């Protein structure tokens with residue numbers, strides 16, 4: 001385990017560190033409460049061993065502050081064991097109230113410290129697995145099950161905060177609505193399963209355009225999402241005026257270049273998309289107006305014959 005040892009006595013800290021290292025743990029020492037908080041902010045620990053009596057900020061207050069910091073992160077909980085010379089019931093109650101998990105006396109035999117470390121190692125391993133599982137679940141909740149792109153809910157959440165920032169800083173904000181042309185006919189002709197595969201290929205292609213635009217520094221932070229059905233979005237949070245037009249053009253060309261056969265998309269014979277590309281600069285008003293504008297432009301692209309983009 002990686003342990004943060006908080007103790008105002010260098011001599012005691014040296015002895016404890018040597019013991020813990022001999023059990024195979026990695027130890028960082030904080031000489032006071034503030035240093036402990038600073039280290040906690042900049043590093044990750046599996047366990048904190050916290051002295052109670054320290055000059056200035058004592059162990060209880062340090063713990064309360066650490067817990068307050070953890071409160072900002074869902075699922076974060078670092079076990080804290082108080083280590084003290086005064087092994088009183090009052091100390092135990094205060095320790096738990098302050099957010100501690102256990103209590104050990106400085107006079108405890110080595111075997112007790114060793115046993116507690118074993119128990120904490122198990123908890124640390126469990127926490128790591130839980131954090132990993134939660135991360136995976138969180139990611140799954142944000143992804144569209146078919147295409148793997150961000151889903152509508154995750155996109156809306158991101159758009160809300162990006163829009164707020166763009167309005168606050170007076171930055172441009174662009175949005176592309178991308179719709180597969182004559183997709184009902186594709187399903188009718190090739191079947192629903194083939195339709196699903198086609199949507200996956202289209203999604204991957206849109207994602208590639210987004211990654212490329214990011215890598216080229218053309219549109220930092222651009223991301224793709226499945227808006228719903230056969231409709232996708234590209235959100236461009238901050239790009240120079242006109243960049244949305246270039247990206248819209250790139251999407252239209254890249255999808256046609258996939259050359260996925262679609263005989264009922266008569267003018268082209270392959271799968272194509274239409275794109276409505278809206279840019280508001282500087283961002284102002286409500287974000288739903290940008291969606292409405294992108295939708296209007298998309299319908300103009302459909303009316304004008306499909307396999308094209310319309311931009312403002």
Ligand SMILES: Nc1nc2c(ncn2[C@@H]2O[C@H](COP(=O)(O)OP(=O)(O)OP(=O)(O)O)[C@@H](O)[C@H]2O)c(=O)[nH]1
Pocket residue numbers: 146179180181182183184185187191192193194195196199228229230302
């Ligand atoms: N295979 C498959 N089809 C889907 C999925 N989601 C939506 N669709 C189909 O997408 C089709 C969309 O049809 P329409 O809204 O009529 O649009 P369109 O045929 O693409 O015509 P235009 O948009 O005018 O070019 C419908 O047939 C939906 O069933 C999906 O996840 N998988």
